[in-house]
Amino acid sequence: MRLILASQSPARLSVLRSAGIEPVVRVSGVDEDALIASLEDPTPEETVVALSAAKAEAIEHDDECVVVGCDSMLLFEGELVGKPGTPEVARDRWRRVAGQSGVLITGHTVLRVSGGAVTDRASGAESTTVRFGTPSDEELEAYIATGEPLHVAGGFTIDGLGGWFIDGIEGDHTSVIGISLPLTRRLLGQLGVSVSTLW
Amino acid sequence: MRLILASQSPARLSVLRSAGIEPVVRVSGVDEDALIASLEDPTPEETVVALSAAKAEAIEHDDECVVVGCDSMLLFEGELVGKPGTPEVARDRWRRVAGQSGVLITGHTVLRVSGGAVTDRASGAESTTVRFGTPSDEELEAYIATGEPLHVAGGFTIDGLGGWFIDGIEGDHTSVIGISLPLTRRLLGQLGVSVSTLW
Numbered sequence: 001m002r003l004i005l006a007s008q009s010p011a012r013l014s015v016l017r018s019a020g021i022e023p024v025v026r027v028s029g030v031d032e033d034a035l036i037a038s039l040e041d042p043t044p045e046e047t048v049v050a051l052s053a054a055k056a057e058a059i060e061h062d063d064e065c066v067v068v069g070c071d072s073m074l075l076f077e078g079e080l081v082g083k084p085g086t087p088e089v090a091r092d093r094w095r096r097v098a099g100q101s102g103v104l105i106t107g108h109t110v111l112r113v114s115g116g117a118v119t120d121r122a123s124g125a126e127s128t129t130v131r132f133g134t135p136s137d138e139e140l141e142a143y144i145a146t147g148e149p150l151h152v153a154g155g156f157t158i159d160g161l162g163g164w165f166i167d168g169i170e171g172d173h174t175s176v177i178g179i180s181l182p183l184t185r186r187l188l189g190q191l192g193v194s195v196s197t198l199w
Numbered sequence: 200m201r202l203i204l205a206s207q208s209p210a211r212l213s214v215l216r217s218a219g220i221e222p223v224v225r226v227s228g229v230d231e232d233a234l235i236a237s238l239e240d241p242t243p244e245e246t247v248v249a250l251s252a253a254k255a256e257a258i259e260h261d262d263e264c265v266v267v268g269c270d271s272m273l274l275f276e277g278e279l280v281g282k283p284g285t286p287e288v289a290r291d292r293w294r295r296v297a298g299q300s301g302v303l304i305t306g307h308t309v310l311r312v313s314g315g316a317v318t319d320r321a322s323g324a325e326s327t328t329v330r331f332g333t334p335s336d337e338e339l340e341a342y343i344a345t346g347e348p349l350h351v352a353g354g355f356t357i358d359g360l361g362g363w364f365i366d367g368i369e370g371d372h373t374s375v376i377g378i379s380l381p382l383t384r385r386l387l388g389q390l391g392v393s394v395s396t397l398w
Contacts, residue, residue, distance in 0.1 A: 020345070020360045128367070133381055136388075142395030146219075161219045163373055163380040164394050168327070173372035174362055181362040182332055189335075195363050196341030 002062055003198050005179075006055045006069045011159055012179040019174075019181055020199040023068075028058035044075055045125040048107030053123055056109045061118070066193055067111040072178050074130070074154030076102040084155040087144045093155045094143075094165075098134040102154065103127050106175040110187040122190040126180045128171025132156070135165045201261055202397050204378075205254045205268045210358055211378040218373075218380055219398035222267075227257035243274055244324040247306030252322055255308045260317070265392055266310040271377050273329070273353030275301040283354040286343045292354045293342075293364075297333040301353065302326050305374040309386040321389040325379045327370025331355070334364045 005012060005023040016023050035054050036047060048071040056069025074081040076097055084090035105127050112120040135143060149155045149162060156162040158169070159177050174181045185195045204211060204222040215222050234253050235246060247270040255268025273280040275296055283289035304326050311319040334342060348354045348361060355361040357368070358376050373380045384394045 015362075018358055019362045133384075136393060138393050139395045142393075142398065146398070158372065159217055161398065163214075163218045164384045165381070166371070167381045168369070168371045170367070170369045172365070172367045173357065182364070182366045185332075185363045194335060194337050194341075196338045199341065199345070199360065 001193070001198060002065045004059065004062065004065050004067045006059045006067055007178070009070070009178050011157065011177050012070060014159070015174050015177050015179050015181065024062075026059040028055040028069075030054045030058050044073060044080070044105045045107065045127070047071075048073060048105050049109065049123045049125050050107075052107040053109040053121075056111050057118075061111070061113045061116065063113070063116045065113045066188065066191070066198075067113060068179070068184060069109040069111075070106065070179050072104060072106045072153055072175075074102050074104050076100070076154075081154045083153055084150050086150065090144050090149045090155050091140065094135065094140055094149070097132045099132065101129050101131050104130050104154065104176045106178065106180050106183070108180065108183055108187055110184065110191060112191040112193065120191045122187040124183055124187055126172055126175045126183045128169055128173075128175045130158070130169050130176060131167045133165040133167040139165070200392070200397060201264045203258065203261065203264050203266045205258045205266055206377070208269070208377050210356065210376050211269060213358070214373050214376050214378050214380065223261075223264075225258040227254040227268075229253045229257050243272060243279070243304045244306065244326070246270075247272060247304050248308065248322045248324050249306075251306040252308040252320075255310050256317075260310070260312045260315065262312070262315045264312045265387065265390070265397075266312060267378070267383060268308040268310075269305065269378050271303060271305045271352055273301050273303050275299070275353075280353050282352055283349050285349065289343050289348045289354050290339065293334065293339055293348070296331045298331065300328050300330050303329050303353065303375045305377065305379050305382070307379065307382055307386055309383065309390060311390040311392065319390045321386040323382055323386055325371055325374045325382045327368055327372075327374045329357070329368050329375060330366045332364040332366040338364070
């Protein structure tokens with residue numbers, strides 16, 4: 001059975017590969033803003049689950065496969081924190097979060113496809129607390145100069161250079177990277193698929 | 200400035216590489232059992248710190264470098280848990296820990312070497328709680344058959360196939376892999392070395 005990863009994130013791909021799965025990667029063209037606007041008063045969990053489902057549905061499916069859709073967001077002081085985009089925003093962001101905690105919410109939808117049709121589906125979300133360290137000015141400038149934090153949700157990674165500046169987490173670290181292995185395993189299990197059959 | 204990693208662990212090497220450092224790897228021939236026997240009533244933290252120091256001291260040093268020594272152990276129900284070695288021990292181990300928590304303790308010693316002599320040193324330990332999931336019999340047999348859990352402390356990894364069966368942690372995930380980035384950064388800082396100068 002093939003696993004199709006409906007995400008272009010190299011970090012998610014790397015997590016799956018390290019964990020024994022070589023997925024097919026297919027990227028959806030979901031209009032995330034339009035989808036979010038269509039939800040009525042969604043919780044963060046409902047938002048990431050809805051986005052993960054839309055991404056899993058939108059890609060082309062093989063006749064026999066499982067499809068995994070993913071979406072993640074960082075909440076800090078109750079606010080959704082996106083990709084910084086510029087060095088200035090990344091710098092301001094890190095000055096605010098340094099020494100504080102945020103919550104990384106990841107949603108997944110797994111589809112079971114048989115005979116070319118979706119025959120079953122399961123969705124869920126995980127929340128993980130992230131404790132940010134306090135980089136020195138020199139370290140923060142060096143980190144920003146690498147470009148790494150500019151294009152990732154929340155302006156940090158835990159699996160790259162940002163790992164030096166994350167003091168700890170409470171929850172599942174693969175969820176923070178963008179694809180929760182334990183949650184994906186539970187959702188696969190709900191569809192009768194044992195994860196070890198995908199190794 | 201070069202960083203010398205006094206460990207043959209591919210997982211530690213991989214963590215450092217992902218975090219921007221290409222270390223020189225040198226493996227010490229420390230007699231761990233003899234060293235532990237020489238300690239008087241050591242706490243687990245004292246044990247991993249003493250082992251990390253011995254490993255950092257034992258390898259050949261460059262004229263100008265920093266050396267990082269590491270040691271990790273898993274405590275489960277107050278007992279030290281080593282490498283299973285055989286499928287039978289790995290199976291028994293996982294049946295005991297499934298659904299329970301253990302504590303992974305990692306110790307590091309960082310040496311600053313200048314003009315070929317150790318001019319400064321710093322040591323510390325981190326404890327991280329690991330919540331084990333419950334693999335099905337099929338999953339556990341498939342996991343053991345890969346050989347991965349047999350030769351790692353505690354009989355699990357969080358950065359390989361074992362990641363499917365770790366529900367979460369409280370602490371630093373790189374510490375569980377064997378080299379804590381935030382602790383290493385703090386120890387380097389105590390020696391006046393900013394981690395970003397090693398990228």
